[in-house]
Amino acid sequence: MTSILADSSESMRTDRNTYVGNKFVHVKNPHLDSMDEDILYHLDLGTKTHNFPAMFGDVKFVCVGGSPNRMKAFALFIHKELGFEGSEEDIQDICAGTDRYCMYKTGPVLSISHGMGIPSISIMLHELIKLLHHAKCCDVTIIRIGTSGGIGIEPGSVVITDTAVNSFFKPQFEQIILDTVVTRSTELDKELAEELLNCSEEIREFPTLIGHTMCTYDFYEGQGRLDGALCFFSNERKLDYLQRAYKAGIRNIEMESTVFAAMCGLCDLKAAVVCVTLLNRLECDQISSPHEVLLEYQQRPQQLISILIKKRLGQHNPK
Numbered sequence: 001m002t003s004i005l006a007d008s009s010e011s012m013r014t015d016r017n018t019y020v021g022n023k024f025v026h027v028k029n030p031h032l033d034s035m036d037e038d039i040l041y042h043l044d045l046g047t048k049t050h051n052f053p054a055m056f057g058d059v060k061f062v063c064v065g066g067s068p069n070r071m072k073a074f075a076l077f078i079h080k081e082l083g084f085e086g087s088e089e090d091i092q093d094i095c096a097g098t099d100r101y102c103m104y105k106t107g108p109v110l111s112i113s114h115g116m117g118i119p120s121i122s123i124m125l126h127e128l129i130k131l132l133h134h135a136k137c138c139d140v141t142i143i144r145i146g147t148s149g150g151i152g153i154e155p156g157s158v159v160i161t162d163t164a165v166n167s168f169f170k171p172q173f174e175q176i177i178l179d180t181v182v183t184r185s186t187e188l189d190k191e192l193a194e195e196l197l198n199c200s201e202e203i204r205e206f207p208t209l210i211g212h213t214m215c216t217y218d219f220y221e222g223q224g225r226l227d228g229a230l231c232f233f234s235n236e237r238k239l240d241y242l243q244r245a246y247k248a249g250i251r252n253i254e255m256e257s258t259v260f261a262a263m264c265g266l267c268d269l270k271a272a273v274v275c276v277t278l279l280n281r282l283e284c285d286q287i288s289s290p291h292e293v294l295l296e297y298q299q300r301p302q303q304l305i306s307i308l309i310k311k312r313l314g315q316h317n318p319k
């Protein structure tokens with residue numbers, strides 16, 4: 001039988017790391033305590049084969065995004081921005097033993113790919129959150145740097161998500177656990193979103209705004225596209241839906257933000273979603289900008305996050 005439950009995080013809390021001043025990453029799974037070894041299968045890492053505190057204990061910023069190339073490019077970019085020594089070759093894929101995800105570390109910044117869609121990012125987040133927990137990381141900020149379809153805004157705009165919503169415009173993520181639907185909150189850290197917006201004031205080259213982000217299970221029918229292999233609705237119905245979304249405060253659509261917000265929130269991770277928009281969905285469905293334009297768009301969230309990281313590390317010199 002299926003029922004709808006709110007998540008009971010209190011009853012499952014394992015507060016093993018409660019230190020004054022430092023906010024540790026909390027896993028909410030009592031079964032982990034009795035495991036002799038934890039194998040993070042999709043990251044090709046394990047607690048018996050790798051020294052997590054030595055490898056990752058200093059991580060303060062985790063950036064995630066769908067594409068492996070984007071996340072490698074971000075690692076190289078932030079390495080340069082933070083003025084670290086060493087060449088590009090020194091930044092190796094920590095998860096090279098698997099082709100599911102890639103992971104790069106440069107100083108306190110971890111950059112990881114998550115593939116496309118809720119199931120893919122969810123698997124990565126389970127293993128990443130356990131990694132941060134086993135490594136005893138504290139005060140970690142996690143940011144998704146992605147691409148999205150804009151609604152009623154100029155392509156190339158960057159949207160900082162205040163609330164991730166589902167296809168019904170609700171701030172909820174529904175996780176099916178056994179035969180039960182558990183409804184989880186998708187609130188993101190408002191202060192972090194404001195901090196990112198302040199950082200954007202130093203970049204005049206593209207518009208940045210705060211808005212709701214809609215997260216769907218699919219790129220085509222799920223996002224009201226007329227150009228998939230299947231489509232059984234009219235252009236009028238599509239536009240009516242997208243215009244209602246705009247009126248509800250939604251400025252972009254992507255495919256990961258609700259589960260990202262829900263999982264990070266439950267594990268006490270300060271989280272933000274920053275996505276560039278590749279097109280205006282009120283005008284078209286196909287992504288037709290040239291490759292160079294799309295590449296430049298993808299760098300925009302990275303520029304913003306770089307300012308945030310440098311400010312937090314006391315390394316920022318405004319232009």
Ligand SMILES: O=P(O)(O)O[C@@H]1C[C@H](O)[C@@H](CO)O1
Nearest residue numbers: 065066116117146147254255
């Ligand atoms: O981080 P990315 O650019 O992968 O995010 C969006 C949502 C889907 O994963 C994908 C669809 O093209 O792009």
Ligand SMILES: O=c1cc[nH]c(=O)[nH]1
Nearest residue numbers: 147148149253254255
């Ligand atoms: O329209 C778009 C563009 C990128 N990613 C999405 O999920 N949708």
